[in-house]
Amino acid sequence: QVQLRESGGGSVQAGGSLRLSCAMSPYTWRRRCMGWIRQVPGQAREGVAVIGADGSTDYADFAKGRFTISNDNTQNTLSLQMNSLKAGDTAMYYCAAHGGYACGLDPSDFDYWGQGTQVTVSS
Numbered sequence: 001q002v003q004l005r006e007s008g009g010g011s012v013q014a015g016g017s018l019r020l021s022c023a024m025s026p027y028t029w030r031r032r033c034m035g036w037i038r039q040v041p042g043q044a045r046e047g048v049a050v051i052g053a054d055g056s057t058d059y060a061d062f063a064k065g066r067f068t069i070s071n072d073n074t075q076n077t078l079s080l081q082m083n084s085l086k087a088g089d090t091a092m093y094y095c096a097a098h099g100g101y102a103c104g105l106d107p108s109d110f111d112y113w114g115q116g117t118q119v120t121v122s123s
Contacts, residue, residue, distance in 0.1 A: 018093075025076070032052060040092075
């Protein structure tokens with residue numbers, strides 16, 4: 001069964017940190033590429049960070065140096081540590097996965113999605 005369930009969103013002041021987590025079913029955990037995608041209402045979804053089956057990672061330019069994606073194979077959990085948050089990071093954050101070999105930031109590549117968790121950063 002496909003299941004992705006995000007947690008950890010909330011409200012924080014600019015400069016603060018949040019850690020998002022995504023619990024996945026074993027079926028979803030076996031996908032080759034997992035990542036975080038965000039969306040602001042009225043705007044297109046944008047890739048934030050991805051991690052491949054080999055542990056390789058990629059980040060959007062706005063995330064480099066501030067966000068860290070990781071996975072815990074013992075818990076089937078994907079995480080996103082977000083530091084030095086800015087008001088522009090305010091968005092709904094989605095956990096997503098797909099089985100393709102190429103693991104990039106294009107949201108259209110992802111087949112499986114969670115319901116999302118809201119992140120609000122106040123300046």
